[in-house]
Amino acid sequence: MASDAHTSASGLSDRGGSAASLFSSMAIWEVLQSLYDPATNPGGYVSLGVAENTLLHDTLSEHIHSNISLTNHAFTYGEGPGGSKRLKESMSRFLTKHFKPVVPIKPSHILVTNGCSGAIEHLSWVLANPGEGFLLGQPYYGAFPFDLKFRTGAKVIEVPFGKTDPLGLDAVAKYEAALLKAELEGTKIKGLVLCHPHNPLGRCYAPEVIVEIMKMCQKHDISLISDEIYGLSVWENTVDTPPTPVEFRSTLSINTEGVMDPSRLHVIWGMSKDFGANGIRIGSVISQHNPSLMSALGAVGLYSSASSISEHVTANIFDDKAWTESYLAQNRKLLSEQYAIAANWAKTNTIEYARGGNAAFFLWVDLGTAYRARHPDCKDEKVGDMVMKALLKEKVFLASGEGFGAEEDGWFRIVFSHPTVYLSEGLRRVLAALSTDQLSIQVEGLST
Incomplete structure (x- = not known):
């Protein structure tokens, strides 16, 4: 229906109408417009849902600015x-x-x-x-x-x-x-x-x-x-x-x-x-x-x-070559450290996750089971939707397993490749979301 509305109202092709509907339904674009910054936007969203590695941005920026010389x-x-x-x-x-x-x-x-x-x-x-x-x-x-x-x-x-x-x-x-x-x-x-x-x-x-x-x-x-x-x-x-x-x-x-x-x-x-x-x-x-x-x-x-x-x-x-090798080695070291922070957080808070990772930026976590454990009266069949609404209410964004082909409901992807202060704030908000009462979950103006 939404696609038909986009198509008929705007003169779009069928595929154009589908694209417009898809874009307007994606929470990520709204999240990226208001990202958390402790100084300038403390009420913004902490994004642990986008596969970005921000651990060495200062190092990367320094190299780029020191070497750029275009012909x-x-x-x-x-x-x-x-x-x-x-x-x-x-x-x-x-x-x-x-x-x-x-x-x-x-x-x-x-x-x-x-x-x-x-x-x-x-x-x-x-x-x-x-x-x-x-x-x-x-x-x-x-x-x-x-x-x-x-x-x-x-x-x-x-x-x-x-x-x-x-x-x-x-x-x-x-x-x-x-x-x-x-x-x-x-x-x-x-x-x-x-x-x-x-x-x-x-x-x-x-x-x-x-x-x-x-x-x-x-x-x-x-x-x-x-x-x-x-x-x-x-x-x-x-x-x-x-x-x-x-x-x-x-x-x-x-x-x-x-x-x-x-x-x-x-x-x-x-x-x-x-x-x-x-x-x-x-x-x-x-x-x-x-x-x-x-x-x-x-x-x-x-x-x-x-x-x-x-x-x-x-x-x-x-x-x-020397800089590149140093950069990659430092990156691997920092990723190992940030994974340990995220995995130990999950263990401490009795949150199941896919163990044995040694690559990329992700902790694949079962927040659905963790949410039900904290809300034994929760009867919602799609607990993943409930958790996503709770996360957005707490101003933290994760990638939902529903969009990643998860075979079981309630799984989410946490991106841990961020500095410790930012990562810790995001994990704190995830915990707050898991404790949010179902009746208080209302997210206005944000698609999920």
């Missing part, structure tokens, strides 16, 4: 919309060093985009026709469905795992079952999308699991898209480390001989997470063995071309 060439179209020659050369060296690919990454293997959302959408556009699908295991990064299908017309086939570990070997059979079911029902599957390390579970796929996924992709003639945007944000878990934590190993480092045609493998990486630089808007597609795909991506690259200033800043970072 007049930066004010032109440069070498085209797929990334400057300098940036692709610098990025290829950087990723070859850190991702340890079987075949060294060349500049021709890279398409630069203005963030990874555009990279994912481009891959969906070039790999799938409208109505064809991609497998996406639950839970998943909440923007994946929009990136994959919203403007391309592709479908997303969600893969539930039940009690099976989503990152374990047994999960491969679940993917295959979902593929066979979808194709039996008339949806041709064109690819499988991984987030490695995983968002929101904060773990890495073991190489043997990736190999089995690759074999399944080869068997069913589909592509493997591996989003590795958190690949360098792997840290030591000092709270609940599993006996043998799985370290990150890029899919590019796995020998595909006898496993999968390497032309099926496409990797995504960008500056947003490992360098805490969402706003710089630099992402990339790395595909080493499919020149036709890279040509197709080049044709749509104009719609996602990055700013020459952003490209210049990023190349400066990659070329300052």
Whole structure:
């Protein structure tokens, strides 16, 4: 109904009306307009829901301001919309060093985009026709469905795992079952999308699991898209480390001989997470063995071309090797410390969370059960909605598991990659929300 109203009242297309309805229903945009600051906006929202890493912003800012020196060439179209020659050369060296690919990454293997959302959408556009699908295991990064299908017309086939570990070997059979079911029902599957390390579970796929996924992709003639945007944000878990934590190993480092045609493998990486630089808007597609795909991506690259200033800043970072190594090491140390704060908070307050994380920025927590424990008379079937309203009433924003394909209601994603003062204020507000009486939960003027 809302979409029809937007369409008829404003002369929009059906897809335009749907987009308008979607945008107006998303609380995140209203939250970002009024963020908490202890001095200038103490009544604002503490956002622990957006995957941003603010821990080293001062360090990053200092490097950028100390090294920026643009030539007049930066004010032109440069070498085209797929990334400057300098940036692709610098990025290829950087990723070859850190991702340890079987075949060294060349500049021709890279398409630069203005963030990874555009990279994912481009891959969906070039790999799938409208109505064809991609497998996406639950839970998943909440923007994946929009990136994959919203403007391309592709479908997303969600893969539930039940009690099976989503990152374990047994999960491969679940993917295959979902593929066979979808194709039996008339949806041709064109690819499988991984987030490695995983968002929101904060773990890495073991190489043997990736190999089995690759074999399944080869068997069913589909592509493997591996989003590795958190690949360098792997840290030591000092709270609940599993006996043998799985370290990150890029899919590019796995020998595909006898496993999968390497032309099926496409990797995504960008500056947003490992360098805490969402706003710089630099992402990339790395595909080493499919020149036709890279040509197709080049044709749509104009719609996602990055700013020459952003490209210049990023190349400066990659070329300052000593600074970059120090930055990444410090980032890993701080992420480990902030995870410990968040995990110990959950333990102290009897809040269940997904243990064993050692990558990315997330604590995946069961606030629904914690809320019911504090409100034994709560009869609401959708406790997640109740918790979200309580969180917004306390002016703290988290990502709801409902938007991340959680198989159980009441799970939320807490982003812990913030300075301790900010993180602690957010966690304090989460606790206050869990104690909020149901009858007092009223949030006016804010969509949930």
